[in-house]
Amino acid sequence: LKMSKASDVLKNPSNVATSDSFLDAFWNISNSDHAVRNKACADIITHCYNCEDGTMNKKDAEYALTRLLRGVCGGKSGVRQGFASTLTSFIQARNVCFSESNEVAADGESVSCKDAIYVRTKLLKCTEAEKGSTKLEIRGSAFGRLFAILAILRSGTFEINDPAEENHRTDLVFKYCTDLIDLYHFKRWMRESAAFAICEVLTAISHSTLKDLLDNDNENEDKKKLKRFLSNDNSKIDPEKIAIQLHLATLLKINVTELVNLDELSDACFATHTEHPRIHLLFEKIVDGIQTSDELFKAFSKHVLTPLAKGSIDRKATSLYLYQRLIILVLEEQENNEKSFTHFEEYVANESVLKLLFSSNEKHTLSKISHSIRENLFTIISNHGAQSRFAATFYPYMGGKSFVKTFFSGMDSKNKVTFLKNHVNVKDLFSFSKVDKDEHIQTFILEKLIQEVEKDEDDGLISKLLSFLSDLLTNPNTAELFFPKVNSLLFPKKKKKSFQDISSKLDLVLKIYNKFADAEFDEDLDFENLTDLAQFSSELLCSESDSNKLLRHFVRLNWIDAVKKSECIDATVISAICELIGCDDDKEMSDDEENDYSSTSEDDDTNLANLSLVDDSENDDDDSHEKSASSEKSIGDDKEDEDIAAMEVEHDESADSALASMLELKNSLRKKGQVNIARENYNNQIRCTMFLEIILNHSKSIAIDQTALMRILALYRKTEKGLKDLNELVEATRFLEKLATIFTQLSKLKSHIDVTSTEKYDLDNIANVIIKAKTTQFSKICSSIITFIHRSKLASEEDMCFMFERLVGYWSQKRGPDLAVIFEDFTRFDEVNEKTLIKPLINASEVGRSDFVKTESFSLINKVLKDSSSTENYVYIVNSCTAFLNGEPKKSQHIVTSLKLLEKCFQCVAKREDCDAVWETVQSKGLERILDGTVDKNSKTQSIMSRVNSLKVDITAGLLAYQERQSAKKTPEKSSTKTSS
Numbered sequence: 001l002k003m004s005k006a007s008d009v010l011k012n013p014s015n016v017a018t019s020d021s022f023l024d025a026f027w028n029i030s031n032s033d034h035a036v037r038n039k040a041c042a043d044i045i046t047h048c049y050n051c052e053d054g055t056m057n058k059k060d061a062e063y064a065l066t067r068l069l070r071g072v073c074g075g076k077s078g079v080r081q082g083f084a085s086t087l088t089s090f091i092q093a094r095n096v097c098f099s100e101s102n103e104v105a106a107d108g109e110s111v112s113c114k115d116a117i118y119v120r121t122k123l124l125k126c127t128e129a130e131k132g133s134t135k136l137e138i139r140g141s142a143f144g145r146l147f148a149i150l151a152i153l154r155s156g157t158f159e160i161n162d163p164a165e166e167n168h169r170t171d172l173v174f175k176y177c178t179d180l181i182d183l184y185h186f187k188r189w190m191r192e193s194a195a196f197a198i199c200e201v202l203t204a205i206s207h208s209t210l211k212d213l214l215d216n217d218n219e220n221e222d223k224k225k226l227k228r229f230l231s232n233d234n235s236k237i238d239p240e241k242i243a244i245q246l247h248l249a250t251l252l253k254i255n256v257t258e259l260v261n262l263d264e265l266s267d268a269c270f271a272t273h274t275e276h277p278r279i280h281l282l283f284e285k286i287v288d289g290i291q292t293s294d295e296l297f298k299a300f301s302k303h304v305l306t307p308l309a310k311g312s313i314d315r316k317a318t319s320l321y322l323y324q325r326l327i328i329l330v331l332e333e334q335e336n337n338e339k340s341f342t343h344f345e346e347y348v349a350n351e352s353v354l355k356l357l358f359s360s361n362e363k364h365t366l367s368k369i370s371h372s373i374r375e376n377l378f379t380i381i382s383n384h385g386a387q388s389r390f391a392a393t394f395y396p397y398m399g400g401k402s403f404v405k406t407f408f409s410g411m412d413s414k415n416k417v418t419f420l421k422n423h424v425n426v427k428d429l430f431s432f433s434k435v436d437k438d439e440h441i442q443t444f445i446l447e448k449l450i451q452e453v454e455k456d457e458d459d460g461l462i463s464k465l466l467s468f469l470s471d472l473l474t475n476p477n478t479a480e481l482f483f484p485k486v487n488s489l490l491f492p493k494k495k496k497k498s499f500q501d502i503s504s505k506l507d508l509v510l511k512i513y514n515k516f517a518d519a520e521f522d523e524d525l526d527f528e529n530l531t532d533l534a535q536f537s538s539e540l541l542c543s544e545s546d547s548n549k550l551l552r553h554f555v556r557l558n559w560i561d562a563v564k565k566s567e568c569i570d571a572t573v574i575s576a577i578c579e580l581i582g583c584d585d586d587k588e589m590s591d592d593e594e595n596d597y598s599s600t601s602e603d604d605d606t607n608l609a610n611l612s613l614v615d616d617s618e619n620d621d622d623d624s625h626e627k628s629a630s631s632e633k634s635i636g637d638d639k640e641d642e643d644i645a646a647m648e649v650e651h652d653e654s655a656d657s658a659l660a661s662m663l664e665l666k667n668s669l670r671k672k673g674q675v676n677i678a679r680e681n682y683n684n685q686i687r688c689t690m691f692l693e694i695i696l697n698h699s700k701s702i703a704i705d706q707t708a709l710m711r712i713l714a715l716y717r718k719t720e721k722g723l724k725d726l727n728e729l730v731e732a733t734r735f736l737e738k739l740a741t742i743f744t745q746l747s748k749l750k751s752h753i754d755v756t757s758t759e760k761y762d763l764d765n766i767a768n769v770i771i772k773a774k775t776t777q778f779s780k781i782c783s784s785i786i787t788f789i790h791r792s793k794l795a796s797e798e799d800m801c802f803m804f805e806r807l808v809g810y811w812s813q814k815r816g817p818d819l820a821v822i823f824e825d826f827t828r829f830d831e832v833n834e835k836t837l838i839k840p841l842i843n844a845s846e847v848g849r850s851d852f853v854k855t856e857s858f859s860l861i862n863k864v865l866k867d868s869s870s871t872e873n874y875v876y877i878v879n880s881c882t883a884f885l886n887g888e889p890k891k892s893q894h895i896v897t898s899l900k901l902l903e904k905c906f907q908c909v910a911k912r913e914d915c916d917a918v919w920e921t922v923q924s925k926g927l928e929r930i931l932d933g934t935v936d937k938n939s940k941t942q943s944i945m946s947r948v949n950s951l952k953v954d955i956t957a958g959l960l961a962y963q964e965r966q967s968a969k970k971t972p973e974k975s976s977t978k979t980s981s
Contacts (some may be wrong), residue, residue: 022060024049028065030074030082041086049093056097064090067124072151073144075136084147091119091155115169116157118177123148126769131931142186143193149176150197158204173204175220175639181229183239192272192281195240199247199285230259233722239268243282246296250289256296260809265296266303279318287325301350309352313366316356320369323353327376349393360398378406388415404431413438420444426452430464433471442472446482474606530569531576533562534691538580542684560694568701568754576694576707580688582681583711584718675729682731689738696745703754704746706761709785712739713769716781720774740781747784753792761794763803771810773817783822790829801836808840812848812857820856827863834864838873845880854884855894858901874918877905882925885934892941895934897949906954910961919962928955 021043026039048061068090071083098112127145129138152158158173177198184194190857202210218224229421230245245259256262265286272280286304290297309321328348348354357370395403408416417440420432429445449465453779472482537555563569695702716739719732726732765790772784789795804826811819823841827833838861845857861877882896889895909915922928931948 027505029071029086030076030079032078037082037085041089044231045090045093045216048090049097061094063769065094065122069144069148072147073127073137073140073141080143080147084151087151088155089149091152091157092643095121095155095157102403106110108882113172116169116172119152119157120172120179124179139187140887142183142190145179145195146183146197149179150200153197153204154201154745158201170205170209171220171222173201174220174226177226178222179203181225184229191240195244196281198244199281202244202248202251210248212250218920237264237268237271239272239280239282241284242268243280246282246285246289250285250292253292256289256293260296262299265299266307266558269305279321283318283322287322297346301347305350306352309350309356317366317369319353320356320366320373323347323350323357323367324373324376327373327380338637341693345389348390354394354397358394358399380829381407382410385410387411387800388419391415391419395419395423401431403428409435417441417444427461427464433468435539439554442478442482446472453512455623485549509514530562530566530573533559534573534576534580537691538684538688541687541690556690556694559691560698563694563698566699568703568759569695569699570703570754571705571708571758574692574695574702574704577688577691578708578711578715580691581712581715582685583715583765586710618826675726678726679729679731682729682735686735686738689735689742692742693745696742696749701752701754702749703758705758710765710769712742713781713785715739717778720778733759738808740777743781743784747787747791749788749792753794755793758794760796760799761789763789763795763799764806767803767806769817770822771817773819774896776818776821779818779821780825783825786822787825790826790832797835798830800832804836805840808837808844812844815849820860823860827860832868834869837864838869842873842876842880846876846883851884851889851891851894854880855889855897858884858897861900862897862904865904865908867911871915871917874905874909874915875921878921878927879925880917881905881932885930888937892938892944895938895941896943896947899951901952903947906958908953910954910958913965916962916965919958922955922959928952 010419025040025043025047028036029044031037031040044064048057048064054399072080072087074080074083094115095112098115115221123145127141127143127148133141153176158169180194180198180201184191184198186194213223213227214230218227229241230248234535238420242264244297246256249256249259269280269282269286272282286296286300290300305322308315311319356366357373381387387407391403391407391411394407398406408419411419413436416432416436416438420429421444424432426448429448433445438631445468449461449468452461474480537559541555551635716736719736719739723729723732723736766782766785770779773779773782790800804823807819807822811817811823823837826837841857841861841864845861848857850852858881865873865877881902884898885895889898903919909918931951935945935948
C-alpha cells in the first residue's frame with residue numbers, strides 16, 4: 001500500500017485537517033484508491049499531531065488510536081489493510097512527537113517508553129473479543145491484534161535511539177512476543193500468520209540478547225515463555241515452530257541442527273500446503289537458511305524438493321519456485337564467486353527437478369517459470385565459463401541442438417572428445433558435427449553412426465547419417481579422406497577402389513540424394529520416365545544384401561523426389577509398379593483358378609517359388625539368359641521330383657531304412673529351400689510396395705484405373721489363400737499387412753484424381769469380387785476401394801445405388817461374407833448414404849435370413865435416417881419393426897435395437913405434418929398393443945421397459961396431433977355444407 005511517511009506529513013503545516021475532514025477520513029482509510037487513502041491518513045495525523053500552536057490534540061489522538069485499533073479487526077474488503085497501514089504512520093508520528101518533547105516521567109523512564117507500554121495495553125483491550133461474539137468476530141479480533149502488532153513493529157517503536165531505553169524497549173518486545181505466542185496457540189489456522197509475525201519481531205531483538213535468552217535461564221516470565229516456545233518438542237511435528245527455529249538459526253548464524261531436528265523436516269513440509277502459489281512459511285525459511293548449512297540443503301533436496309517435483313502439477317510448480325529461489329540466492333551473492341558457485345553446483349544437480357525443467361511436454365502453467373529458471377541457469381554457467389563442468393549434468397535432460405548451443409560450443413577440444421565418447425546419445429551426434437569440424441571429432445561421429453546403422457534400421461538415424469555423409473562428401477577437403485569408409489558402407493560387396501575410379505558411383509549417390517545440381521552423370525543413369533526409374537530402383541532394392549540399408553534409403557529419397565516433381569502419375573506407372581509387387585496380368589482370378597489354388601496339397605510346394613517379383617521379359621540378353629537358366633533349373637527340379645516319386649514307389653515297407661531316411665531328409669531340404677525362396681520373394685515384394693505408398697502420399701495428381709486395383713486385390717486374395725500352405729509364413733503376413741495399408745491410404749487419398757484420363761469404374765464387376773470375400777479383412781479392403789471411388793467420383797450415384805442394393809440383398813439372404821463393415825463405413829457420407837442404403841436395408845430388415853441380420857439392418861438404418869426422408873420410408877420402417885417385435889425375438893439386445901430405430905423414426909415424424917400415413921400405420925398395426933406385449937415378456941429388462949415407455953409417450957402425442965389435424969380437415973367441410981344449404 002502506497003503511504004506517505006508520517007515525518008513528511010508533520011513537516012507540512014498546511015496539511016492540518018479540520019474536524020469534519022478528520023471524522024470523514026476514517027471512512028476513506030479503506031478506499032481502494034491509494035490517493036484517497038493517503039489523504040485520509042494525512043488528515044488524521046495532521047489533525048492529531050501537527051496543530052499550528054505546536055501542541056498535541058490529545059483528545060482526538062486518543063480517539064483516533066482507539067478507532068484505528070478497533071478498525072484493524074474489521075473484516076470487510078480493504079478495511080484491515082487500510083487501518084493497519086494508517087496505524088503504522090499514526091504510531092510513527094506519535095513516537096516523533098513524544099521523542100521531540102524529551103519529557104521524563106517521575107520514575108526516570110522516558111515518556112515515549114511509557115507511551116509505548118500504554119499503546120500495547122490499549123491494543124490488547126481494543127482487540128479483545130467481547131463476550132457473546134460470533135466466530136467471525138472472534139476471528140476478526142485475532143487477526144486485528146496480529147495486524148496491529150505488525151503495524152507497531154514497522155512504525156519503529158522497537159528501534160533503540162537512546163541506550164538508556166534499551167532494557168525498556170527489549171522488555172516491550174518480549175511482551176509482544178508473548179502476545180504473539182498466545183495468538184499462535186489460539187487456533188490452528190492462526191499459527192502460520194502468528195509464526196510469521198514472531199519471526200518479524202525476533203528480528204528487532206539484538207543478537208546478544210537472543211543468544212543470552214537461549215543459553216541462560218531467565219527470571220523474566222516473558223523471556224521464559226519465549227524460550228519454552230523456541231525449544232524442541234518431540235511430542236509432535238510443528239511446521240510453523242520449525243520455521244521459527246530456522247529463522248532464529250539464520251539470524252544468529254548458528255548451526256541449524258542445534259535448534260532443528262532435520263529428520264522431521266520432510267514430514268513437517270508435507271504436513272503443510274505445498275501447492276504453488278500458496279507457499280508455506282516453512283519453505284521460505286528453509287530457502288533463507290540453506291546457505292548456512294550443508295546438512296539442511298541435503299535434507300531439503302532429497303526429502304522435500306525431489307518428492308515435490310514428482311507430485312501433482314501444483315507441487316511441481318512449488319518445486320520449480322523453490323529451485324528458482326536457490327538460483328536467485330547465487331545471483332545475489334556473485335561477489336563471493338567460488339563459494340557461492342560451489343553452492344550453486346550443489347543446488348542445480350537435482351535429477352527430478354532437472355527432468356521437470358527440461359520436459360518437452362511441460363504444462364502451460366509451468367512454462368513461464370521454467371523458461372525463467374533456464375535463462376538464469378545458463379547465465380550463471382556462461383559467466384563462470386563452466387560449460388565443461390556442467391555438461392554431463394544437463395545433457396540427459398536437454399535437446400541436442402539446445403545443448404550444443406549452450407554447452408558444447410564453449411568446451412575445449414579435449415573435453416569435447418571425452419564428452420562425446422562417454423555421454424552423448426548417438427542420435428544427437430549429427431548436431432555436434434555441425435558445430436566442430438575437427439578431424440578427430442568427425443571421424444568418431446562417422447564411425448559411431450555407421451556402427452549404429454548397421455545394428456538397427458532406424459529411419460531417423462539413417463536420415464542424420466545421410467546428412468552427415470553429404471556434408472563430408474561434398475566438401476573437397478574431407479571427401480577423399482572419408483570416402484573409403486563411406487564406400488565400404490554403401491557397396492559392401494564391392495572391392496575398395498581409389499577416389500577417382502569410383503567417381504561415377506559417387507555421382508550416382510549424390511544424384512539420388514539430390515545434392516549436386518551441376519554434377520555430371522553417365523547416360524545409362526538418365527531415366528526418361530518414372531517407369532524406367534521404378535524398374536532400376538527395384539533392382540537396387542532387391543539385388544543388394546540386407547546389410548546395405550543406407551543404399552535403400554537413398555533409393556527411397558530419390559523416388560520421393562521424382563514423384564513430387566511429376567505433374568501426374570499415369571496408369572502406365574501404376575501398372576508397372578503392380579508388376580513389381582507381383583501382380584498377375586489378369587484383372588481377377590477365375591473361379592477355377594481359385595478352386596485350384598485353395599485345393600493345393602501340403603506336399604505340392606512348387607507354388608512357393610512362383611511368386612515372382614519383376615517381369616523381366618523386356619530386359620537385355622543377360623536377363624533373358626538368366627531366365628532361361630532359371631527355367632532349366634525348374635525343369636531339373638521337376639525331373640528330380642519325378643525320380644524321388646519313382647524311388648518311393650519302388651521301395652516298400654521292407655526297403656532299406658537308411659535309404660528311406662535319406663529320401664525323407666532330401667525331401668525336407670527341398671521344401672526348406674522352396675520356403676526360403678518364397679521368403680526372399682515376399683521380402684522383395686514388401687520393399688517394392690514402397691513405390692505405391694510414396695505415390696499415394698506425395699503425388700500431385702494420379703490416375704488409377706480399375707484394372708490396377710483389381711490386380712492388387714487379386715494378389716491379396718492369392719496371398720491370403722496361400723498363407724495356410726506356407727505355414728503362416730511371417731513374410732507373407734507382413735506382405736498382406738502392407739497391401740492392406742495401401743488400400744487404407746487409397747481411401748484417405750488427398751492427391752488430385754485425374755478423372756479425364758481415368759475411365760468410370762464398373763461397380764458390377766467390383767460387386768462380384770466383394771461377394772466372394774471370405775474374411776473380414778478382405779471386406780475392409782473392399783470398403784476402402786468403395787470409399788476411394790465415391791470420394792474421387794469415379795462412378796455415378798445411380799451405379800452406386802444399384803451396387804449397394806445388390807450387396808445388401810446378397811448379405812441379407814446368404815450366409816458368407818461379412819459385408820456389414822462396408823455398409824458401416826459408407827454411413828459416414830451424409831450426402832449419399834440415405835439414398836444408397838436406406839431402401840435396401842429396410843428390405844433386409846423385413847426379409848433378412850435371421851434376427852441378427854434384421855437387427856444389424858435396424859442399426860444401420862438408424863445411422864442414415866434423416867428428418868428429410870420420405871414418408872414412405874418411415875411407413876416401411878414402422879411396418880418392419882412392428883413385424884419384428886410381433887415375431888417375438890429372443891435376445892433383448894435385438895429388441896432394444898429395433899426400439900431405438902422406432903424412437904428415432906417418431907422423432908423425425910414429429911417434426912413434420914405430412915406424415916399422417918405413419919400414424920395410420922401405427923393405428924392399423926396395433927403398435928401400442930405389441931409394445932405392451934413386449935414389456936410383459938421382458939419385464940425384468942430395464943432398458944426395454946424404459947424405451948417402451950418413452951415410445952408410448954411419443955406415440956400418444958403423435959396420435960393426438962394426427963387426430964387434431966383430421967378434425968380440422970372435417971370442420972371446414974361441415975361449415976361449407978351448412979352454408980350451401
